Amino acid sequence: MLNNEVHALRRAHTSTSKSRSKVSDFFLKLWAFRASYLFIAPFMICFIVFILIPVLCAIVLSFMYYNALEAPRFIGWDNFRYMLSQDLILIKYALPNTISFALIIGPGGYICAFMLAWLISILPGIYRKWFTLALYTPSLAGLVAMSIIWTPLLSSDRLGYLNSFLLNLGLISEPVLWATSKEHLMNSMIVVTLWKSMGIGFLAMLAGILNVNPELYEAGRLDGIRSRLEEIWYITIPSTKPQMLFGAVMAIVGAIQSSGIGAALSGMNPTPQYAGHMIVSQIDDYGFKRFELGYATALSVILLLIVFFANKFANKLFGTKEGE
Template sequence: MLNHEAPVLQNAHTSTMKLKKRWVDALKTLWAYRASYLFIAPFMACFIIFILIPVLSAIVLSFMYYNALETPRFIGWDNFRYMLSQDLLLIKYALPNTITFALIVGPGGYVCAFLLAWLISILPGIYRKWFTLALYTPSLAGLVAMSIIWTPLLSSDRIGYLNSFLLNAGLISEPVLWVTSKEHLMQSMVLVTLWKSMGIGFLAMLAGILNVNPELYEAGRLDGIRSRLEEIWYITIPSTKPQMLFGAVMAIVGAIQSSGIGSSLSGMNPTPQYAGHMIVSQIDDYGFKRFELGYATALSVVLLLIVYLANKLANKLFGTKEGE
């Protein structure tokens, strides 16, 4: 009996010693690079205070009933159960509208940003900066551009610029309700969002394309590349993967942030027949009007999960693999 127990005890002792050695080595490594932690401390503090703690708090609060007056009360999965089975506004309007809007604006804005960045990159330098400024400026204008440009342009009466032009051209016989009808509000939202989608992701793609080594294009022509399309596919895109990934992430975030544009265009909240009602609009409704903060937080957690999965997909498509 003792002969059988001896090897077991010896193996356990060896494993314990190896574990202790790993901990000692890890502590020595941490201590050797102690000065570097001073440089990352500000970032880590901001990350923990403004990102990690709020996200963890939101996850905990999503399992609570909280109305901002009473003490939060644990209710388990009730918020998520209500979300999937009883929240008709979410199921019938917010979720389909968000998916439709994101699928058009996200990939559409991303493709437009890349194509425009590539077109600008082949222009002479004297024109390049002015075209870049013209395309980037709308992303900075925000609500100012909304009120000055798009509100009178898409006005639903006869004096709206677009309706007036179409009426004078004989293309329509009566004014079109561009932002106050269920049929046209989503189209107007997509148009305005694409117009203002050339933001920091567009600049990153332009910078990446301009920094591609010209020798790669010369080598590609020697290897048989004969068209611009082949240059883009075999040289430009593989050489700008980091910028493409950054642009994809910014396109996803921009599509989510722009979901409140329906209320800004129509001047109504909720939008006409909920045609522009998004998940973010649902969160605002429950969080800031009904003060059902527990359910609003549960919606935020689901939206965070959707954004995370979309970012993982973007990273899979454009992320640089180890060894590349």
């Protein structure tokens, strides 16, 4: 009996010594690389304070009822049940509109950004910067500046620039409600979003294309590449995968963030017959008008998951694999 107790004490002492040794080794390694940790500390602090903690708080709040006046009350999965079974505006308008809009704007804007970046890359240097500036500038325009430009163009009366132009050509017999009708609002949103989609992702792809080693093109010609299309497929795209991945992520985020364009163009919120109503619009409605912050947070969590899986898919396509 006594021997068993002695063995147990020895094992406990040994395990305690090992744990203390691991802790001391951890702090020794931390101190040995203190300069490296000091350099990454600003990023880690900002990431934890402004991204990690808010995301965790949002996940917790999505399981609660909160109206900004009373204390949050835990309600379990009720917000998500309501989302799937009773929120008819979300199911009938917001979700289908968001999916169709993102499927057009995401790949469409991404392909346009790559093709325009490639076309600019083959221009002489004296013209390249001016074309780059002309294509990048619209992405800097906010909703107010954008509406000042596009509202007169898409005005629904005869004085609207587009209607006036088409009427003078005889292509239409009466003004078209480009921004205030259910049939045309989504198309107008897509055109405006593509116009302002040449943002930082476009610049990243342009920089990647310009930095491709010219010797690779020479080696490709020696190996049998005979056309520009083959150069793009076999050399340009594989050589700019990191920039293309970044551009894909920015295209996904930009497609999700462009939900306010419908309200800016139509001057109505919600948009006519919910033609331009998106998930982000639904979040704004419940969060800032109805003050149902718990449900708005649950919608935000679902949107976060959609963006996360879209980014994972982009990483599968353009992520650098081991050995490349």
